[in-house]
Amino acid sequence: MAVYTDVAADDLADFLKSYDVGELLSYKGIAEGVENSNFLLHTSKGAYILTLYEKRVAADDLPYFLGLMAHLCARGVNCPQPQKNRDGEVYASLAGRPAAIINFLEGMWPRRPNVMHCAGVGEALARMHVAGRDFPLVRKNNLSVDGWRGLLALAAPRADTVQPGLRAFLQTELDYLVAHWPTDLPEGVIHADLFPDNVFFLGDKLSGLIDFPFACNDMLAYDVAICLNAWCFEPDLSFNATKARAFLNAYEAVRPLTAAERAAFPLLARGASIRFLLTRLVDFLNVPEGAFVKPKDPVEYVRKLRFHQSVTSMADYGVEVARQPA
Numbered sequence: 001m002a003v004y005t006d007v008a009a010d011d012l013a014d015f016l017k018s019y020d021v022g023e024l025l026s027y028k029g030i031a032e033g034v035e036n037s038n039f040l041l042h043t044s045k046g047a048y049i050l051t052l053y054e055k056r057v058a059a060d061d062l063p064y065f066l067g068l069m070a071h072l073c074a075r076g077v078n079c080p081q082p083q084k085n086r087d088g089e090v091y092a093s094l095a096g097r098p099a100a101i102i103n104f105l106e107g108m109w110p111r112r113p114n115v116m117h118c119a120g121v122g123e124a125l126a127r128m129h130v131a132g133r134d135f136p137l138v139r140k141n142n143l144s145v146d147g148w149r150g151l152l153a154l155a156a157p158r159a160d161t162v163q164p165g166l167r168a169f170l171q172t173e174l175d176y177l178v179a180h181w182p183t184d185l186p187e188g189v190i191h192a193d194l195f196p197d198n199v200f201f202l203g204d205k206l207s208g209l210i211d212f213p214f215a216c217n218d219m220l221a222y223d224v225a226i227c228l229n230a231w232c233f234e235p236d237l238s239f240n241a242t243k244a245r246a247f248l249n250a251y252e253a254v255r256p257l258t259a260a261e262r263a264a265f266p267l268l269a270r271g272a273s274i275r276f277l278l279t280r281l282v283d284f285l286n287v288p289e290g291a292f293v294k295p296k297d298p299v300e301y302v303r304k305l306r307f308h309q310s311v312t313s314m315a316d317y318g319v320e321v322a323r324q325p326a
């Protein structure tokens with residue numbers, strides 16, 4: 001996170017009275033993340049996370065992703081359980097923002113993901129996709145191909161100040177993706193932001209998934225591509241095929257990709273790159289004054305995008321080109 005919106009201690013103590021989470025003992029803003037304002041709360045009953053949802057999350061979206069977290073918890077996917085207030089609501093208003101309290105999860109996100117972490121997240125992502133099959137709510141992905149032109153329009157005038165030629169590069173890529181984006185691949189509930197800082201481990205064992213505000217209904221393989229981008233490149237931005245193999249094989253051990261998903265995967269990975277490139281670019285160019293946030297580097301995703309432009313098949317990702325029918 002970051003802290004965009006601060007909360008006064010008295011207001012928070014009052015807010016907590018409508019929940020069964022005990023008396024407030026202490027709270028502090030959390031310096032990680034970039035999207036929303038998060039606080040760690042210690043109460044007489046334990047530890048909780050308070051999130052105030054900021055610009056990219058509308059109050060209308062909260063029933064979807066908070067409901068999804070409860071749905072996944074009930075199906076054995078370890079993620080934070082949203083707390084209901086005394087009116088039975090999972091969110092309310094605090095400091096002028098939609099706000100929710102969720103359980104604190106034990107664990108640490110991996111600062112330097114290794115092959116075992118990549119396998120862990122591959123398996124967990126597939127289990128989440130399977131557990132989401134009977135989730136009844138539907139939410140469109142506002143940050144998919146239909147939303148990218150709007151983001152580019154926001155960033156385009158100053159894009160070249162970040163990297164010369166970036167504006168034209170993005171325009172050409174976007175035109176290509178819009179013209180070729182698939183519409184007939186298996187869809188379901190996707191996390192859409194399962195980066196290392198949203199996956200907790202205790203040792204090498206995955207202990208939980210957090211941060212569901214981008215969750216939505218979209219192509220499952222697109223979620224796989226988002227993760228591959230986030231987990232399988234090295235700090236110098238070279239692609240690590242060993243990590244990709246571990247990640248994809250672990251995913252496919254639970255939910256094998258279809259032939260059509262495999263064929264479309266390089267394109268989906270380009271889309272997954274431009275999506276984060278664009279939001280990072282917009283954020284980088286528009287840091288709110290006084291915000292406690294370190295914007296993420298957009299150029300990282302230019303490099304990843306260029307890599308996927310050179311890919312022709314799954315073999316370039318370190319896995320078999322086609323699976324034998326079972």
Ligand SMILES: Nc1ncnc2c1ncn2[C@@H]1O[C@H](COP(=O)(O)OP(=O)(O)O)[C@@H](O)[C@H]1O
Nearest residue numbers: 001030032033034035036049080103104105211
């Ligand atoms: N349920 C949770 N349990 C423990 N820590 C959490 C939990 N949710 C968030 N955090 C902490 O807050 C940080 C930011 O949360 P995140 O959801 O990624 O922020 P954002 O809302 O900006 O996307 C995480 O990296 C983690 O340190």
Ligand SMILES: N[C@@H](CCOP(=O)(O)O)C(=O)O
Nearest residue numbers: 001033034035195276280296
């Ligand atoms: N994962 C995104 C930014 C969203 O941040 P988070 O704190 O919600 O994980 C990126 O890397 O651009």
